[in-house]
Amino acid sequence: MSYSLFYENVTACDECDLLHRIPPLTVGERFKCVRCNCVLLNVHKHAAPRLLGMAFSSLLMLFFALIFPFLGFSSSGFERDITLYNMVTVLILQDNLILSIIISLALFVFPIVYLSAILGLALSFHNRYLTVSLKRYLIRWIIVIQPWLMVDVFLVGILVALVKMNSLADIELGLSFLAFCAYVIFLLKTVSLVDRRWLWNKVAGPGPNHVISENLESARNQSLIGCHFCGATLDGAACHCSRCGHSVHSRRPQSLVSTIAFLIASVVMFIPANFFPIMQTTFLGMTESSTIIGGVFLLWSLGSYPVAIVIFLASVVIPIAKIVSLSWLCWQYYYPTERELLQKIWLYRMTEVVGRWSMIDVFVVAVLTGLVQMGNFISILPGPAVLSFAAVVILTILAAKTFDPRLLWDKNKAIKPTLLEKNE
Ligand SMILES: [Zn+2]
């Protein structure tokens, strides 16, 4: 079976700024940065029809997940069925408006906007009914929303909540739960098919061409700027990208200052997040509050070792590791050590990948609040720490987003001579 070739011009690596001339690719091929191994372009097989199918299936499954009962709860003669939608309404009724907004955004609003944008784009590849400016607008939404999709984290949160409630009540999985699992799988598959450079190329054609040196050089050294939004390469004097229209900068402006500010804010929020209770449980008229770490100890003492470990990793280890790693990376800009740059970049990628999993505990509290509402017999409410903890997760994600890894490679030049001297 023969496929047509995919052409894209010069591009600069998103993570190390190295310039590459992308060779013509066939479908199923991908192109990686030769210096830092970052995947720059991935031409998936039948990407457009698969995106269309996955995005449509995902939206359809979300519709089914919303209309049928999601979870059933029964204990000592009390019974309760809830839908996904109820989870949000219970939070609003309990005056937890901000938490209900966070859950709605993560679970419905962001995914629906994201999937609709993909659906619109994928359809427009066949029928050219959308203007280029509208398509650009849709891709922007796709790129901005993608890091904030957390339905898979929510699914793990539901499973943790079910294990937590196992000893207190019988939990029944409704038809919507299966639809929700399918929604998560289709959404993850959709995300894996999205490639920024491929999408921009499809909508606005290849980026501008340039003559580049045969030696491996960064875009900055050749007076060029790599657009962080679409991967096009522009002249050093450009203020806006000619392909996507986004403002361009050789390095993200105020990158380290923003990262450090977000890190300080997350450290400040981390204190109330661990000091105040994250959940309040009423059982037979007695109300008990538990902090994050208290909840971990309780689960451990009840023998739920895997869940205790998951919560401990997600709520304690990951946020602390992320704050320490990003602080160390900022430090490395000012006082670089001789440690391999690839190790530093690996650390940066890990902070980006694992950060959002810290939201598990916030989702567990939201699920339990929605599910367990039986007045004085048994009911669960979010504690004051839940919003501080959600703020920690959001602030650390923003800290990672504002950090520009290309700065680490800029400093590489400064330490190269010392390395050479040592080797001699
Ligand atoms: Zn690179």
Ligand SMILES: [Zn+2]
């Ligand atoms: Zn661009």
